[in-house]
Amino acid sequence: MSNYGFNTLAIHAGAEPDPATGARQVPIYQTTAYVFRDADHAAKLFNLQEVGYIYSRLTNPTVSALASRVAALEGGVGAVCCSSGHAAQIMALFPLMSPGTNVVASSKLYGGTIQQFNNTIRKFGWSAKLVDFDDPKAIAAAIDDNTRALFCETICNPGGAISDLDMISRVADQHGLPLIVDNTTASPYLCRPIEHGATLVVHSATKYLTGNGTVTGGIVVDSGKFDWSASGKYPSLAAPEPAYHGLNFHAALGGMAFTFHSIAVGLRDLGMTMNPQGAHYTLMGIETLPLRMQRHVENAQIVAEWLEQDPRVDYVTYPGLKSSPYHHLGQKITPKGPGALFTFAVKGGYEACVKLVDSLKLFSHVANLGDTRSLIIHSASTTHRQLSDEQRVAAGAAPNVVRVSIGIEDARDIIADLDQALTKATA
Ligand SMILES: *Cc1c(COP(=O)(O)O)cnc(C)c1O
Numbered sequence: 001m002s003n004y005g006f007n008t009l010a011i012h013a014g015a016e017p018d019p020a021t022g023a024r025q026v027p028i029y030q031t032t033a034y035v036f037r038d039a040d041h042a043a044k045l046f047n048l049q050e051v052g053y054i055y056s057r058l059t060n061p062t063v064s065a066l067a068s069r070v071a072a073l074e075g076g077v078g079a080v081c082c083s084s085g086h087a088a089q090i091m092a093l094f095p096l097m098s099p100g101t102n103v104v105a106s107s108k109l110y111g112g113t114i115q116q117f118n119n120t121i122r123k124f125g126w127s128a129k130l131v132d133f134d135d136p137k138a139i140a141a142a143i144d145d146n147t148r149a150l151f152c153e154t155i156c157n158p159g160g161a162i163s164d165l166d167m168i169s170r171v172a173d174q175h176g177l178p179l180i181v182d183n184t185t186a187s188p189y190l191c192r193p194i195e196h197g198a199t200l201v202v203h204s205a206t207k208y209l210t211g212n213g214t215v216t217g218g219i220v221v222d223s224g225k226f227d228w229s230a231s232g233k234y235p236s237l238a239a240p241e242p243a244y245h246g247l248n249f250h251a252a253l254g255g256m257a258f259t260f261h262s263i264a265v266g267l268r269d270l271g272m273t274m275n276p277q278g279a280h281y282t283l284m285g286i287e288t289l290p291l292r293m294q295r296h297v298e299n300a301q302i303v304a305e306w307l308e309q310d311p312r313v314d315y316v317t318y319p320g321l322k323s324s325p326y327h328h329l330g331q332k333i334t335p336k337g338p339g340a341l342f343t344f345a346v347k348g349g350y351e352a353c354v355k356l357v358d359s360l361k362l363f364s365h366v367a368n369l370g371d372t373r374s375l376i377i378h379s380a381s382t383t384h385r386q387l388s389d390e391q392r393v394a395a396g397a398a399p400n401v402v403r404v405s406i407g408i409e410d411a412r413d414i415i416a417d418l419d420q421a422l423t424k425a426t427a
Contacts, residue, residue, distance in 0.1 A: 006073065006189065011287050014068030028280045029061045033093045048247070048260060056268050062276035064285050070209070070219050073188040073286070074201050077224030080261030080267065081217065081279060085184060085204025086116060087272035088218030092180050092202050094270065095236045095261045096148045099125025103149045103180075105299045106133035106155040106163065111383050111395065113182070117151075133163055139171045148233060150179045154186040154193055155334065157369070158379060158403040159396035160342040162329040168198025176233075185341050185369070188295040190334045194223040200258070205274075210285040211292050215278045220262065224255030237261055240379045243269065292372065295408040297337025302411040303404075306410070307344050307418065312426045314345035314400065340406040341369055343396060348426050350399040353378045356425035357402065362409065362417040366376030374407035374414050 004012065015026050044050040053059055063081045071079040080089045093103060105117055107130040117128035131138045133152045138375035143150075150172045152163045165181060172179040182266040182306035183191060187208040190364075193201050203209055205217035212324050228250045229238040237257050240246035243265045249257040297320070304318035319338035330338035346352045356378075357365050363376045365384060377383065377395035392398055404424035406414065 004207075007290050008051070009069070009072045010189075010289050013072035014065040017210070017281070018140040022193070023187075026062055026065045026086055026280065026283050029056075030276055032056050048252070049189050049262060056276070057271055057273050058263050058275050060279070062283075062332040063274050063279040066205075066274070066286075067219065068282065070188070070203065070205075071190075071221050073289075074221040074384055075181070075188075075192050075194045075223075076221035077199065077255050079219055079221040080259055080262040080276035081219050081420050082267075083218065083274055084216050084270045085182075085202070085206055085218040086112060087270075088202045088204070088220050089113060089123075089182070090274060091262055091266050091270070092200050092220045093121070093126065094148065094266050095258060096178065096234060097126045098236070101125075101148045102111075102127045102129055102144070102149050103147045104129050104131060104139060104147050105150070106152040106156065107131060107394075108133065108159070108161050108396070109151075109153055110157040110182070110184075111217050111379075111397075114395075115336075127151055136171050139168065143175050143177065143259075145170075147177060149199075150177055152179075153182040153184070154191045155319075155339040155341065156394070156396075157185055157341060158267040158343050160185075160319050160324075160326070160339060161317075161396075162319050162326040162333050162338060164329055164332055165191075165193055165196035165198060172199075173197065176231050180204075185332055187289060187370075189290050190297070190336050190339060194221075194225075197332065199223050205278075205282045206368070208293065208296075209289065211240055211289065211370065211372060212283045212285060213371040213373070215281045215285075217274050217278045218272075219280055220317070222258040223241060224258075226258075228257055228348055236265070241265065246341075250427035263282065276293050284423070286342060291334070292408055295407060296340035298410045299408065299414060300340035300342065300406040301337065303343075303406050303414055304342060310422065312347050312422045314347055317396070318368060319342070341403070343399045343401045343403045345398070346402065346422070346425060348400075349379060352425045353400060354381060355401050359421035359424040360417055361420075363421075369403075370403035371405065372408050373416075374409060375405040378402050 007392040067079040080091045124367045131142045180200045181193035184204040201221040203219045228234040238250040308316045319326040380399040384397040
């Protein structure tokens, strides 16, 4: 498979004709368990001496097809599917972290991730330090002996800032740390973070991978390149793992250590498993990922340029615009286009934004992104409602700003809808 191009892999990777029936499309294996050939077969499966299916909390053929496809698209050696993007983030950290350790993460992250990192992971004894990932010195200064990973997003939500993955992975390498990249808002079509030095790539499959707002899912892809044994900091992967009868995953499985640990220990004990029906929908979605992403970035560029010249708009943050401070970085990290997610500021502030959102007809007012449909949200009155004005501005969710996720409709229809709603909002 590995010689095929991206478009071919998006359709074929992970999907052999069904061995039992010849079914061309990947069947939904709606089953909890799998019959062992005999007691010896069962023992080999549990010992990881033979790869096969035991129980669908761990693995399922439909879910495995999706894992193989996304691993191929990202250029990784293995992947594990999870119940949501947030589950994927916990699953990525889980084999790396232990109580008292920390992750150094970008301060420009999806709001839900900031919440997960600032509060919830503390219950596991982990912590996060959020710093400016545009500044290599700030990243290096935050790293200490207890740091186990760096974490950032390729294209940052909500403002569309681009992370310099080459620079960030150099900092990670200098400190012997793995870099985890959330590639949700770019998708592997626009950026393959492993080619820029990422160790692990996480996705919310809820967004562009499925692409039409039908599934909640997540995926972690492993590059297979990190040496878990070098520093002695990753005992779950590179020392006898008490949670799996003392197996040293790195010694036994090499580049597949992370993937096998994530299934054999992570999914087994945390249970954040993707369901086969969700995996099927995501497989369907990925077949058209390249076509959709082309249209998403084409439309985003047209709409952003139209908004930028409109006197009712103060500014637009799309990195495809020459006015964006991330324009050059976008050309390096996402050369096919810097996504379809950005914010713009409406003259008239908070009140005008609320009126704009209420006046749009084609756009949907939702807390999602990466749908075929154009979506909008006024963060200050919704997702960032709880924050102070100062915190909202820092998060790119100032009261006068709305976030859009540009869909794949006709660009002129998207613009016409924005035009009529801006007229009402700024009357
Ligand atoms: C939506 C999103 C997540 C969380 O994914 P869920 O599937 O909603 O759990 C994580 N990161 C980014 C960038 C997202 O947009």
